[in-house]
Amino acid sequence: MxxxxxxxxxxxxxxxxxxxxxxxxxxxxxxxxxxxxxxxxxxxxxxxxxxRADRSTSEGLVAAKENGNGTATLIELACETDFVAKGDKFVALADKVLDAVAASGASTVDEALAAPAGSQTVAELIGDEAAILGEKIELRRVALVKGEAFAIYLHKTSKDLPPQVGVVVGYTGSDADTARSIAQHISFADPQYISRDEVPADVVEKEREIVTEISRNEGKPEAALPKIVEGRLGAFFKQVALLDQEYAKDNKLSVSKVLSDAGLTVTGFARFKVGA
CATH class of the missing domain: 1.10.8.10 (Ubiquitin-associated (UBA) domain)
Known part of the structure; x- marks a missing residue:
């Protein structure tokens, strides 16, 4: 022995x-x-x-990088506890996963898990590290953003943890500082679309039905309903459409106005929040 x-x-x-x-x-x-x-x-x-397959993974981190080919990648790597999330080994695993996913050009989780990571796939790499760390670990989300230039913002909700909110903005223009500020705005305001034109028609119609019913239940005059409904739809678009939102750093300005003044056009974005 x-x-x-x-x-x-x-x-x-x-x-x-x-x-x-x-x-x-x-x-x-x-x-x-x-x-x-x-x-x-x-x-x-x-x-x-x-x-551990049925355990929940509500902790983890977000990570992002530019890929050098007109794309940038954002991932969410999830685990069970904040203890593991802030550990060097989990952070190092996230870096390896991000590099492999970005190199593959994957735009979905399935594509990312099948991507090569050295002599393994990303799925095998994650499985091996999960076995060592003793927690369920999963690649929960992947986004591939296209653009001429990119602004990446990773936000820590706690100084002891890795980034929990990540934003990648693809844009045209040369004002990198304003582009980063827009990424910060997105991290806070959580828009779902760039413009109101991108909101699916069925989503708009459903919202129209809801606010119409609410207005009727409030006893609003039937003749006034169209104007009231359109006003409430405008408020809805301010929630979900980036260009309609009030700029987080100055609510007297719209994001559309800020972008226009800076000569920027947002061509795409992605936002992940750990566990959300």
Whole structure:
């Protein structure tokens, strides 16, 4: 039986992030062979992944990068606890996943999971790391944004955690500072579309029905309903359409006005918030 030193246990724990007892037991089982112990720990963790399949993943981080080919990628990598989310190993995993997804040009989670990550796929990489970290980890969302230029804003809701809100804005124009400010605005205001013209007709019609019914129930005169409904639809568009929104840094200005003054056109955007 090999002599298992504390130094060996420490080395393996730092490499994998596993617990003291599990690490020592794996080294004993492997008769001191470091690589065999890694294999044992991964196998043990992989069996645990199946048991964790139904657990919720409400923590994690967002990450983004420009891809250098007229696109930028935004991902949300989720885990079970904030303890894991803020750990170096989880953050490093997110960097690897982001690089692999961006290199593949994936625009959906399925495409991203199938993308190569070294000798593995992204799905296999995540599975291996989940086995080591002892939590369910999943690539929850992926967005591929197109544009001539990009503004990326990653917001920390807590100084102890990695970014929890991420925004990528694709745009044309040269005012990078204003573009970044628009990305910050999106992180706060959470628009769903660039303009009101992009809102699907069925969504608009459903909202029209709702505000019409509300107005009638409030006893508004039937003759006045069309004007009242249009006013309330305008308020709805301010909630969901970026260009209609009041600018977060100066609510006397619309986002449309800010962009126009800066010579910018938003061509696409994506916003993710962890767990939302």
């Amino acid at each position: 090999a002599n298992i030193s504390l130094a060996d246990v420490k080395t393996l724990r730092e490499r994998l992030g596993t617990g003291m007892v599990d690490t020592k037991n794996a080294l004993v089982e492997a008769d001191g062979d470091m690589e065999k112990a890694v294999e044992i720990l991964r196998l043990k963790g992989a069996k645990g992944n199946a048991k």
